Amino acid sequence: MDAIIIGGGPAGISCAIWLKKLGVECVLLEASAQLGGLQTRSPYENLWIPGVQGKTGQQVAASLADHAKAVGIDVRLGCPVLFVDGQQVTSLVGTYSAPYLVIATGSQPRTGGFTASDRIIIGPGVGMETLDVKGRRVAIFGGGDNAFDQARFVRDRGGEVTIFSRSAPRAQKLLQDMIPDVPVVVGPYQADQDAMTINSEAFDAFGVMFGFEAVVPDGLALDLDNGYVRVDRFGETSEPxxxxxxxxTDYWHPCVTTSAAHGIQVAKQISIRLQR
Ligand SMILES: Cc1cc2nc3c(=O)[nH]c(=O)nc-3n(C[C@H](O)[C@H](O)[C@H](O)COP(=O)(O)OP(=O)(O)OC[C@H]3O[C@@H](n4cnc5c(N)ncnc54)[C@H](O)[C@@H]3O)c2cc1C
Structure with a gap:
């Protein structure tokens, strides 16, 4: 075994496909039951992949999984990595070791102290879309693009939505202008997730849109930048x-194309180092 890849989103899958094609023996460990990463939670059309049209995020995830299967990647699903100690990787279902390790664990929505439930949805995507909002009062927390996007989707599905933002919204003006009819409450607020109230006012559902944070496996003492793993231009971390x-990582604008490209660059770099 030459390389272990942790995380089966666009970055990890692309890295694995290229490693395989470059003749590098690798295994791909994915915590969840399916490949595709954050794309598995997007029922929206992905308009941002050059050359790919008419596919939802979930369909993009399925295509990536099909590609991994077609080239014969050794994928272990339901295999969350619990701890990394040097070159030794301990997962829920076994221990792996290889000279090269690739961290492709992506990011996850920030909870802001909320606990997900059938009324409290953390982050954008499929959870919000399956929430019954018609005729119901929905509070969206946050002031970024996702908050305004999700508020529009709730409004369009017949929900009565209010945005709560602790400071002036940072969302693109374009997105803010699309929902002039949605109230935006700016300033401190008291949200009670047990009583489902905000400043003592009752709501039927909460949508928590506080952005994303990097997911770094335990045990790794890597240099971080604003919580994201710092890498050099070859994708190598502070740990050789x-x-x-x-x-x-702290590297590029996050999207499917850049994440996939980054995974490919790392694969190429590992194959070069193995030839030395
Ligand atoms: C609702 C939504 C819509 C989006 N729409 C678009 C779009 O239209 N266009 C676009 O380009 N991008 C879009 N994105 C962003 C895009 O999905 C991400 O930029 C991309 O998925 C990042 O890829 P990644 O592989 O770096 O990380 P991720 O996709 O986050 O994948 C990381 C993987 O690592 C796994 N993992 C984490 N920890 C462990 C562990 N300890 N052990 C094993 N596995 C682990 C996770 O389960 C996950 O599968 C969207 C995101 C969301 C949430």
Missing amino acids: GVYACGEV
């Missing part, structure tokens, strides 16, 4: 032999 790619 440990690479990182995609949204877990």
Whole structure:
């Protein structure tokens, strides 16, 4: 075994496909039951991949999984990595070791102290879309693009939505202008997730849109930048032999294309180092 890839989103899958094609023996460990990462939670059309049209995020995830299967990647699903100690990776279902390690664990929505439930949805995507909002009062927390996007989707599905933002909204003006009819409450607020109230006012559902944070496996003492793994231009972290790619890093604008490209660059770099 030459390389272990942790995380089966666009970055990890692309890295694995290229490693396989470059003749590098690798295994891909994915915590969840399916490949595709954050794309698995997007029922929206992905308009941002050059050359790919008419596919939802979930369909993009399925295509990536199909590609991994077609080239014969050794994928272990339901295999969350619990701890990394040097080149030794301990997962829920076994221990792996290889000279090169690729951290492709992406990011996850910030909870802001809320606990997800059937009324409290953390982050954008499929959870919000399956929430019954018609005729119901929905509070969206946050002031970024996702808050305004999700508020529009709730409004369009017949929900009565209010945005709560602690400071002046940072969302693109374009998105803010699309929902002039949605109230935006700016300033401190008291949200009670047990009583489902905000400043003592009752709501039926909460949508928590506080952005994303990097997911870094335990045990790694890597240099971080604003919580994201710092990498050099080859994708190598502060720990020799440990690479990182995609949204877990501080490197590029996060999206499917850049994450995939980053995974490819890391694969190429590992194959070059193995030839030396
Ligand atoms: C609702 C939504 C819509 C989006 N729409 C678009 C769009 O239209 N266009 C676009 O380009 N981008 C879009 N994105 C962003 C895009 O999905 C991400 O930029 C991309 O998925 C990042 O890829 P990644 O591989 O770096 O990380 P991720 O996709 O986050 O994948 C990381 C993977 O690592 C796994 N993992 C984490 N920790 C462990 C562990 N300890 N052990 C094993 N596995 C682990 C996770 O389960 C996950 O599968 C969207 C995101 C969301 C949430």
